[in-house]
Amino acid sequence: MDNLCCFNSVYYQVVGGRSSCSSGKGRSHQSPVKYGFSLVKGKANHPMEDYHVAKFVQLQKHELGLFAIYDGHLGDSVPAYLQKNLFSNILKDEDFWTDPNRSISKAYEKTDEAILSHNPDLGRGGSTAVTAILIDGCKLWIANVGDSRAVLSRRGQAVQMTTDHEPNTERGSIENRGGFVSNMPGDVARVNGQLAVSRAFGDKNLKNHLRSDPDIQNADIGPDTDLLILASDGLWKVMSNQEAVDLARKSKDPQRAAKQLAAEALNRDSKDDISCIVVRFKG
Template sequence: MGRFCCFNSSYSKLVGGRSSSAGKGRNHEGLIKFGFNLVKGKANHSMEDYHVARFMQSQAFLQRNLFSNILKEEEFWADPRRSISKAYEKTDQAILSQSSVLRRGGSTAVTAILINGQRLWVANVGDSRAVLSSGGQAAQMTTDHEPNTERGIIENKGGFVSNMPGDVPRVNGQLAVSRAFGDKSLKSHLRSDPDIQDITIDVCTDILILASDGLWKVMSNQGAVDIARKIRDPRKAAKKLTAEALKRDSKDDISCVVIRFR
């Protein structure tokens, strides 16, 4: 039916990894290229960021996409929005089912699925972000799920949002995002349903950046696009973005995927 490009960049308290990782790929026509880079932050814990970035034919989609067999191919073609939402819901349930092992573990995520190089679907939970460049102009494709923004929903569920001086707003004084996978102790006050956007890729579309909040805390959307567009190799662009974030004293782990169109 089609050809998928699946890209994901997520911050996770569930997965430990290497202190750094980099790589790249391209589809067989050479029209779309991607590169990624992950770096360990300065916090005293193991690497918490994780990513998936790959091209695949539709027949391989079931076995190899980020959500494994959760995101069913036939359902996706029938209703992409509902299918992605369902995949996020089942991912949350799968993480919660392991809460006895993971304890307070949780995760945010941003996912991009590109179909036949033409239709882009983007979904996110939490503060990992997707930014699209069209002719050099940055446009945020995702919504940062911040506690203050969704305060009413949290309070209606019996929770509260703290605003301690010198700190960011937190759900029940703990979590700095209002939507996340897992986090069982806060689940009654949290949402895990994604915001989902879709857009048609045109000749002006040049760059898509997916990154965890370790990048966005110290860099604007336009600033990231300006850096990435100057570097033809998307892997080198991803490495430059993570290096720049560290230079600006980002304390968090950083995962970054850069996709260059045509």
């Protein structure tokens, strides 16, 4: 808990602190919505590179739930920057209330440009992103770049709300930009043999061959919508969408559900950092 401050049951990182803390929870003041999160460092011998956002804020007489997982690579500077800046860039866009899709898309692009031009070191590493904005408990906007994923549960059925941006599925785009996809070294397809996602923030050295525009989806939260799971690929590499939903639905406490998802991913020998947010829409 060093260098962390607590507010409304959510722990926020302060500048110079370590990566996001391990667990926390919170709730809406206007609806039955509750959330919990759990972040677990992977078995790789580098520092934790996953960051998150999970909070409710009041803006122009609306309540917004802001949830995100940022899965960094080659250091934690880019996910830390996203944690601090991406949502504010979305929400301060003048079109947000009339055209959220456009505002989210513009903010992703603007934020990536800022990362790349900020200083020589910031954009060297990179990060995936999956973001969710819940407006007044009833409208959900989800966007992603990379392979962190958002999954809704509707009457217990898993519905994937994001697109995994993998080199093999976007090979044409990469090659059109002068790059290539190779499974060497190892057995995972990588852009120029280096990066295992085809879209990312940062990654200055590969940017000519990568995209950073998000896929965006929206959904109405009705009586049939149970919960939302956001997680990094440390979870999804070892667990199907439906398995994750089935496990999360067993607990009415979303923090406990998030912890159980992370623990199960570890039990299944996930090597990567594991970050998970569970948003429960009903009590």
